[in-house]
Structures are given as C-alpha cells and as structure tokens.
Amino acid sequence: MDLGKIEKLYSENFDKFGIDSKSVGWNSPNTQQLRFEKLLMVVQNRSESFSLNELGCGYGELFKYATLNGYNINLFNGYDISEKMLLAAKDYLNDSKAVFFKEASIITKADYTITSGIFNVKFDEQKDRWETYIKDTLKNMFENSNKGMSFNLLTKYVDFEAKDLYYADPLYYFDFCKKELSRYVNLIHDYNLYEWTIIVKK
Numbered sequence: 001m002d003l004g005k006i007e008k009l010y011s012e013n014f015d016k017f018g019i020d021s022k023s024v025g026w027n028s029p030n031t032q033q034l035r036f037e038k039l040l041m042v043v044q045n046r047s048e049s050f051s052l053n054e055l056g057c058g059y060g061e062l063f064k065y066a067t068l069n070g071y072n073i074n075l076f077n078g079y080d081i082s083e084k085m086l087l088a089a090k091d092y093l094n095d096s097k098a099v100f101f102k103e104a105s106i107i108t109k110a111d112y113t114i115t116s117g118i119f120n121v122k123f124d125e126q127k128d129r130w131e132t133y134i135k136d137t138l139k140n141m142f143e144n145s146n147k148g149m150s151f152n153l154l155t156k157y158v159d160f161e162a163k164d165l166y167y168a169d170p171l172y173y174f175d176f177c178k179k180e181l182s183r184y185v186n187l188i189h190d191y192n193l194y195e196w197t198i199i200v201k202k
C-alpha cells in the first residue's frame with residue numbers, strides 16, 4: 001500500500017499545529033483521550049507491567065496518557081511513517097522506555113499492540129484494496145502481540161460520509177477477528193463518537 005499521501009497529510013498537519021490533537025486529525029484532546037481509554041481496555045490489569053507497540057504513534061500522546069493514568073509501561077515501541085511525528089514524539093516523551101521505528105508495520109514483539117486512527121483516511125484508494133490493507137495490518141499486529149491488540153475505525157452507522165474517509169462495518173471486522181485471529185473479541189460501540197473499537201485477546 002502506498003501511504004505517501006497519508007505521510008504528507010500528517011507531516012503537514014504537524015507543521016501547522018505542532019504538539020496538538022489537531023495534528024493527528026482529532027478535533028480535541030478529549031476525543032483523543034476517549035479513544036485511548038477504549039483502546040487501553042485491552043490491558044487486563046492496570047497495575048501489570050507491560051510492553052506496548054503502537055502503530056501510528058503520532059507525537060506520542062498515547063504513551064503520555066497511559067503513564068499519567070496509572071498504566072505501567074516498561075517498553076514502548078512507537079511506529080510512524082512520518083519522520084516529523086517521530087522526532088516530535090522522541091522529544092515530547094523524552095523517556096528511555098520509549099523507542100521509535102519509521103515503519104508501516106510492526107517488527108517488534110510486545111505484550112499489546114494498539115493503533116488509533118490509522119485506517120480512517122484512505123484518500124482515493126479502492127475500498128477492497130483498503131480493506132485488504134487493514135486486514136493484513138491487523139494480522140501483523142496480532143502476530144506481534146503476546147497478550148492482545150486493539151484498534152478503532154470510523155463507523156458505517158453515520159448519516160454523512162466524507163469522500164476520502166473509510167467508514168467500516170463493525171460486524172465485518174468482528175467476524176474477521178473471530179474467524180481469523182482469536183476466540184476472544186470485544187466490540188465497543190457505545191461511546192459518543194462515530195467510531196468503534198475492537199479488542200482482541202490471545
């Protein structure tokens with residue numbers, strides 16, 4: 001999958017907004033954090049010490065949020081395709097437990113793997129090609145997770161669709177995760193965003 005346009009979008013956003021939820025496509029820190037709250041439900045027990053991969057870490061807000069909210073991360077592998085985001089994250093987090101990779105898929109094993117928002121903007125990519133990319137990425141995330149993974153997508157239950165965004169059927173992805181990945185799948189679609197989160201445990 002050519003992610004060039006996506007890399008450009010977020011790098012330019014960073015030039016415009018800097019360390020701000022708007023840089024990573026969210027209109028407020030509150031909605032960014034609500035997403036993190038749901039995605040971190042994959043962690044069995046808040047007091048456990050765990051390693052975490054994040055695919056599409058942006059400037060690193062998930063690590064910051066998790067640490068401030070009592071999660072005990074012993075190693076954070078942050079991945080992004082935007083060099084600007086990675087440099088910003090390194091500087092913003094300034095923590096020896098956080099290391100970074102300029103890669104479009106996961107190459108490190110960790111207890112959990114999380115991704116937030118990377119599947120939303122598809123530009124003019126064909127729907128079936130985009131869906132194959134999503135499913136390949138979910139498999140890659142799951143294979144590299146010892147305990148589980150979580151991801152979110154815009155929901156198809158909307159009354160307006162922007163042309164360059166991808167709106168996903170949660171039932172399709174629930175079924176995919178159940179059949180292809182694990183027996184332990186949780187679909188969360190009861191929070192106040194036009195999105196849903198899926199958690200897959202091993």
Ligand SMILES: C[S@@+](CC[C@H](N)C(=O)[O-])C[C@H]1O[C@@H](n2cnc3c(N)ncnc32)[C@H](O)[C@@H]1O
Nearest residue numbers: 010024025056057058080081082104116117118
């Ligand atoms: C919507 S932003 C979210 C950032 C962060 N997860 C947050 O919520 O604050 C998506 C980020 O993922 C990056 N990205 C998109 N697709 C990616 C991929 N396949 N691999 C790594 N990074 C990706 C983008 O460059 C961007 O920084």
